[in-house]
Amino acid sequence: MAERVGFFTDTSVCIGCKACEVACKEWNDVPDDGFVFRATSYDNTGGLGASTWRHVAFIEQRVPAPASAPASAPASAPASAPGDGGSGGPSGAGEPPADSVGPGVETGPDGERPGAVAGGPVDRWLMASDVCKHCTHAACLDVCPTGALFRTEFETVVVQADVCNGCGYCVPACPYGVIDRREDDGRAFKCTMCYDRLRGGLEPACAKACPTESIQFGPLDELLARAEERVTELHGQGRTEARLYGADPTDGVGGDGAFFLLMDEPEVYGLPPDPVVTTRDLPAMWGWAAGAALSMAGVMAAAFLRGKR
Missing domain, CATH: 3.30.70.20 (Alpha-Beta Plaits)
Structure with missing residues (x-):
């Protein structure tokens, strides 16, 4: 072994970058999975499947503007997500620290974040290659x-x-x-x-x-x-x-x-917090089935012997 x-x-x-997805498909001759563009995400594969053995998930987190923000506040200065270390609102307006924006995501020269879409700017992208x-x-x-x-x-x-x-x-x-x-x-x-x-x-x-x-x-x-x-x-x-x-x-x-x-x-x-092996109860179930079968056999044998008297 x-x-x-x-x-x-x-x-x-x-x-x-999804290079892993492409390399997986090329080497293993995995067929395409539809090239679906989802209007709600830049992720074009959506999840693992029979034709997606590697999937790079885009978790695009949007943060709404704080209720206390002035109406004229620029869209490029959203409040930070709870616990991300940034500061938001009138007293802390501006971009949150780089580590709260997420790996590989930088602000543009005009202070705007990339990936801004309808519904609010993207505050952080979490990316993970699942398998x-x-x-x-x-x-x-x-x-x-x-x-x-x-x-x-x-x-x-x-x-x-x-x-x-x-x-x-x-x-x-x-x-x-x-x-x-x-x-x-x-x-x-x-x-x-x-x-x-x-x-x-x-x-x-x-x-x-x-x-x-x-x-x-x-x-x-x-x-x-x-x-x-x-x-x-x-x-x-x-x-x-x-x-x-x-x-x-x-x-x-x-x-x-x-x-x-x-x-x-x-x-x-999209991962289960406490995964368990779904067949954990199989041994006990087979034991119950065997016990039930033996009991049924005993009942049938007793009925057969009783009928011969």
Whole structure:
């Protein structure tokens, strides 16, 4: 068995370029997913799916003008979000500190923030490249009836498309909503962590393409240690909102093979705050079923013997 490897995604340095999405599609020959432009967001993929194995989420946070602000206050001086370290209102008008605007987002020469849209200026963009978590306790493996899902020698979880029968059991089993089926043939697909590249001694395409090293690949133990150091560094800079997600081996899925450094609560990124392996009750359920079957067999045997008297 090879050493367990994984992803550490540091969202504090993600610039939303989506190079990881493109590299994933190109290497794995993943079809396009419609090129949908959503009028409410610059994010053109929307979420993970059978044809989106990497998804860079754009969390575009807008802050309304304070009620106490003068009517003539310029739109380029909104109040800061609670807890972001900025100051707003008449006594603190102006741009909030750079760290409250978000990584990679700077004000223009005229003082306006980029990405201003109807409904108010963007105060902060949180960007995060999401992917299959390659759970330590993967419910998708428990429910797959054909063995299409398997755990590799690198402790990653892979779907064999040529073995998948399209039953879809894995879709609701995933606590993160990662796995999906393609409409054209019904088979399930998700990130393989570029299993073919790993077997050839190469890093996954998404990590290779990331220009800021937001996506880091390597032995999981080394990534965990590196992530803890990064959180300590950010806390030392006053960015106390930084926290790790999916790195705790005592959580409901036993920790993830792909974990994240987040700059806000998990729910803000569309992640469950307390994920649990959805098949945790299966052993007990099988035990109850076996007990019920034995009881039924005993009743039938007793009735048969009674009928022969």
